[in-house]
Amino acid sequence: MAEPRLRHGAEARLRRSRGRDPLGLRRVMSDRLLPALVAAMALLAALAIAGARGAADLTSRWEGGAATAMTVQLPSAAATDGRLTRALATLAAMPEVAEARAMDQARLRALLRPWLGEAPAVPLPTIIELRLEELPRDPAALADRIATAVPGGAVEAHGVWVARLVALARSLQAVALAALLLVAGIATAVVAVAVRAGIAARREAITILHDLGATDTDIAGRFAARAALLVGLGGLAGTLVAAPVLAGFADLAAPLVGGQPGVDLLALPWGKLPWLELALLPCLAAGLGWLTAQATVRRWLRRLP
Amino acid sequence: MVRFAGVGLRYANAARPVGGLAGDRPGAGEPAALHDVSFTLPQGSFHWLLGPSGAGKSSVLRLMQLSLRPTSGSVEVLGADLSRIRRRDLPALRRRIGTVWQDFRLLPHLPVQDNVALPLRIAGRAEGQIRADVAEMLRWAGLESKAGQLPATLSGGEQQRAALARAVVMRPALLLADEPTGNLDTVQARRVLALLHEMHRLGTTVVVATHAEALVEAYPAPALWLERGRLVSHG
Structure with a gap:
């Protein structure tokens, strides 16, 4: 009896479902x-x-991190002869610069340790890290202006390639x-x-x-x-x-x-x-x-x- | 109840439904289907709609069924003027009209009981009430034993009775039948006609278009006689 009842139930369900799908x-x-x-x-x-x-x-990370960073390299003596202080003041006054900060020597040594070892034989340069207000449209021109404002300074503009990467990432978006x-x-x-x-x-x-x-x-x-x-x-x-x-x-x-x-x-x-x-x-x-x-x-x- | 006043109907391309309707009949594409047709059908009456092929019988029925609007004149069905009624108000009016077609127009993928239940489901009735009403209708049409069968498994007479049960399950105020016995033998035709007359006795206005003179003689009633789109006799 069970099987006919089941079959009847299935048929009834089928009929109900067809009724709902006229x-x-x-x-x-x-x-x-x-x-x-x-x-x-x-x-x-x-x-x-x-x-x-x-x-x-990626765009956010590059824009917020390396994209806004440039570095200015001064001779090692700059830290003691007053050039570092003047350079920091000059850079801080530039509208494009959000923050200018001398890199800690201990951190610099740590960064260079893989290449120079525990006790570097050469004097380490004085490095100023720059955070910019925004990604520069022309990083090379900004680097030139900074180099002019800070005599003897060598500017490393990461922004050139970062800007291109950011543009690429935005295009991908x-x-x-x-x-x-x-x-x-x-x-x-x-x-x-x-x-x-x-x-x-x-x-x-x-x-x-x-x-x-x-x-x-x-x-x-x-x-x-x-x-x-x-x-x-x-x-x-x-x-x-x-x-x-x-x-x-x-x-x-x-x-x-x-x-x-x-x-x-x-x-x-x-x-x-x-x-x-x-x-x-x-x-x-x-x-x-x-x-x-x-x-x-x-x-x-x-x-x- | 149903009033035609000076009704003209012309199947110009703009007036005809673009996709056509399944109820289209041969001859429906002629330029002028009806000329100055006027009559009134009192509530609760039974009328034959007679005339040769192409006389305009189907056009009159389609106007009553709200499938067309007149090109000229006015048509009033169940108190609604077709020239003025908004399209969105037509479905509610259609639910008060039952129609039986010569070719039955049952949904082939639905069992008989679901075909009969269709108007009730469209109207949003509760399933419990639907089951009771459908069971009653199937008993009335003599189809209790065929409830779960698909239309293709039924005879022509059974299919027409199922179509009739579907047409009257909403207790329509107006029941239209277009050649309802055209595909049936004499016995089945008389059985269908008996059911139509029973609906009339219950107070429904019934209009039946037919060529079957024997049936008209068997069930004497007032007739509308159409020829070439004109009403030539009413009475």
């Missing part, structure tokens, strides 16, 4: 192709988001955001095509519902709910696939941002991933699918009386 959208908007396409696009979107986020982090918009546009087109195919396949059923008194909101809502579900699932799948890939990239990039590469899967820098954006991705994809389906169906329904 347009038969589960068949015409299948749970295979559309989610798979959206998953691929969600993967690309996740990579773009992470790329933009990573580029932003822009490209990543453009890629994100492109992916969103393609996803919208894919959903619209899928919905139109669904409309074409269920045109007769739609007109029957319309004639029976269904509103545009009701009919469009059925398509939109189906599209949102499929696109949301696709977005979730793509995001889940993207997470370990992004963790791998984050691991490779760890030394660039002051971290250490992981030794196994669990040691990957999972915490560095843009989890909020990744969590929002399936929701945004579902919203995009819902809106696209609503617009597509409502536009088609306008031709009915």
Whole structure:
């Protein structure tokens, strides 16, 4: 008796589910192709988001760290003959300079230890570290002005290459955001095509519902709910696939941002991933699918009386 | 209840639904489908809609069914003037109108009970009430044993009775039937007509378009006779 009862229960559930899907959208908007396409696009979107986020982090780090640093090298005697004091005052008065500070000799020795050993035989220069108000547009020109203002000083302008790196990182950010918009546009087109195919396949059923008194909101809502579900699932799948890939990239990039590469899967820098954006991705994809389906169906329904 | 006053209908491209409707009939694309058609159908009446093919019967039914708006004149259905009613108000009005088509227009992927339940679900009725109403309708149409079957597994007569059950499950004030017996044998046709008459006895206004003279003779009632888009006889 158990089996017939089970079979009867399954049939009843099937009938109930069909009753809630009078347009038969589960068949015409299948749970295979559309989610798979959206998953691929969600993967690309996740990579773009992470790329933009990573580029932003690098830009911020370079701008806030080395990008604003220049050094002025004076002879070792400058520390005692008053040239260091005058140079610091001159540099502090320059509008581009946020802070001018003499590097501690002990720190300098520590930095040079790998090359000069514990007791350097040569006198160490006096180094002034500069933090700039902002990244100079022309680091070479600024270096020339500082060299003129501080006679005998040799200026090292890290900003030249850092500025180029920052520009590159910003370009990567822009490209990543453009890629994100492109992916969103393609996803919208894919959903619209899928919905139109669904409309074409269920045109007769739609007109029957319309004639029976269904509103545009009701009919469009059925398509939109189906599209949102499929696109949301696709977005979730793509995001889940993207997470370990992004963790791998984050691991490779760890030394660039002051971290250490992981030794196994669990040691990957999972915490560095843009989890909020990744969590929002399936929701945004579902919203995009819902809106696209609503617009597509409502536009088609306008031709009915 | 239903009033046509000087109604003209012309299927110009701009006036015809772009995508067409599943209920389109041959001849619907002719330039002028109706000319100066006027009549009034009192509430609770039963009328035959007669005439040769292409006379405009389907156009009259589609106007009553709110699938078209007149090109000229005025159509009033259940107190609403079609020339003035807003599109967004039409669905609520359509739920008060039941329609039976010659080709049944059942949803092939839904079992009979879900086809019959469709108007109730569209209207947002509670599932418990839907089950009770559908069961009652299926008993009325003699289809209790076919509730879980798909339409393709039913005979033509059974499909038409299922379509009729769907058309009346909302207790419509106006019931329209377009050649409801066109695909049925005599026995099934009489059975469907008996159900339509029963709805009339319960107070529903019924309009039946048909070519079947034998049925008209079997169920005498006032008739609207159309020829070439004009009403030539009413009574």
